[in-house]
Amino acid sequence: MSWDDSQPAISAYQAGLHCRCPRCGRGPLFKGLLEVRPECEVCGLDLSKADSGDGPAVFIIMILGTVVVMLALLLESLASPALWVHMAIWPAVIIAGSIWMLRPAKALLIALQFKNKAEDTGQLDRDDTDTSGSH
Incomplete structure (x- = not known):
């Protein structure tokens, strides 16, 4: 992923929670329930x-499982x-809580x-082409 150099106009926590x-x-970040939009409708990111x-x-x-138990x-x-x-209460709580x-x-x-x-370089830290058997 490659982000441009512009600074965010809002805190990451505010943007994330909203x-x-x-x-x-x-x-809006999402198109539908959990699908991320291809680009921002407002700023074009x-x-x-x-x-x-x-x-x-x-x-x-981890969090929801602990609370439900x-x-x-x-x-x-x-x-x-x-x-x-x-059996009637907890599956509904788990599903609703997970989505929420x-x-x-x-x-x-x-x-x-x-x-x-943060960027994904697409490279591994080790060389997978070494077939000599020495590590």
């Missing part, structure tokens, strides 16, 4: 190579509901990549 363009902070990878999903799984244990210790109550948290997490990571001018 799911806005990391440069101007006004254009090329977002076609913006990629947050699996990082946001991993954080969401603690809440399920709390509910069980306070009310001891039937098993079907747990994943958009801003993905946008935040993209905004931080822009702010820090």
Whole structure:
């Protein structure tokens, strides 16, 4: 990914949490639920190579999983509901929480990549062509 040299007009945290363009902070970052727009509608920033990878999903799984397990244990210790109550509540909480948290997490990571001018060089740190057997 190659970002231009212009400074962002908004903090990376504000842009990320509001799911806005990391440069101007006004254009929407997403087209649909999680698809990043090819470019900002307002300032024209090329977002076609913006990629947050699996990082946001991993954080969401860890955070949401911890919260849901603690809440399920709390509910069980306070009310001891039937098993079907747990099966009705927690999948809905997990799905809604994942969707609600994943958009801003993905946008935040993209905004931080822009702010820090992170680039993918497309090169490996080691030489894979060495076939001599010596490492």
